Amino acid sequence: MTFINIIDPAEANADVLAMYDTELKGNGFLPSYAKVFCHRPKTMDLWADLHRGIREQLDRRLYELATVAAAVELKSTACSLAHGAKLARFYSADDVLAIASGEEASAPGFSEQDVAVMALARKVARDAGSVEADDIQRLKASGLTDGEVFDIVATAAGRAFFTKLVEGLGALPDAEMAAVGLPLCEGMVVGKPIDGTYGSYQN
Numbered sequence: 001m002t003f004i005n006i007i008d009p010a011e012a013n014a015d016v017l018a019m020y021d022t023e024l025k026g027n028g029f030l031p032s033y034a035k036v037f038c039h040r041p042k043t044m045d046l047w048a049d050l051h052r053g054i055r056e057q058l059d060r061r062l063y064e065l066a067t068v069a070a071a072v073e074l075k076s077t078a079c080s081l082a083h084g085a086k087l088a089r090f091y092s093a094d095d096v097l098a099i100a101s102g103e104e105a106s107a108p109g110f111s112e113q114d115v116a117v118m119a120l121a122r123k124v125a126r127d128a129g130s131v132e133a134d135d136i137q138r139l140k141a142s143g144l145t146d147g148e149v150f151d152i153v154a155t156a157a158g159r160a161f162f163t164k165l166v167e168g169l170g171a172l173p174d175a176e177m178a179a180v181g182l183p184l185c186e187g188m189v190v191g192k193p194i195d196g197t198y199g200s201y202q203n
Contacts, residue, residue: 003170069118075191113142124156
C-alpha cells in the first residue's frame with residue numbers, strides 16, 4: 001500500500017523500468033520504498049549515489065550501528081528490520097534487539113564507542129539542533145576521527161531523509177521482510193506494521 005499511485009511496468013518508461021529492475025535484482029522483490037520513487041526515478045539515482053558515498057567511507061559495522069539507531073529513533077520498521085539483520089552479522093540478536101527497546105547502553109556486546117555512536121545517531125535523527133560539542137568530543141575521545149564523526153552524522157541525517165520520504169508517501173514494510181526471522185522480526189517492528197500482502201508490483 002502507498003498513498004500515491006504506482007506505475008505498472010507495462011506503462012512505465014525506460015527510466016522507471018531500469019529502477020524497478022535494479023531494485024528487483026538487489027532485493028529479490030520490488031520493495032515498497034522503491035515503488036514510491038516511480039514518478040521520480042532520477043531522485044532514486046541521486047539517493048543511491050548519496051547513500052553509497054556515505055556508506056563506503058565508514059567502517060561497515062559503525063555504519064550499521066548508526067543506521068539502526070537512527071532508524072529506531074525515526075520509528076522506521078523497514079529500515080530497522082533491514083539494517084538490524086545486517087547488524088546481526090557483527091552482534092548477537094539480543095544486542096540488536098536492545099537497540100529497538102532503547103537499552104543498548106546496558107547490552108553486553110556494545111563497547112563505550114558503540115554506545116556513543118548510537119547516542120549521536122539517535123540525537124541527530126531526533127533533533128540535530130540538540131547536538132552539542134560534548135557529544136562529538138565523546139566520539140573523538142573514543143578514537144574516531146573527525147571524518148568518521150562526519151560520516152556518522154551523515155548516516156543519521158541521510159536515514160532521516162529517506163525514511164521521512166518513503167513513509168510520508170505511505171510505504172509499508174514489505175511482507176518479504178519477515179524472512180529476517182524471529183525473534184528479530186517481531187522485536188524490530190518499531191513503527192508501521194509489516195504489510196500482510198506480497199506482490200512485486202502491487203500498490
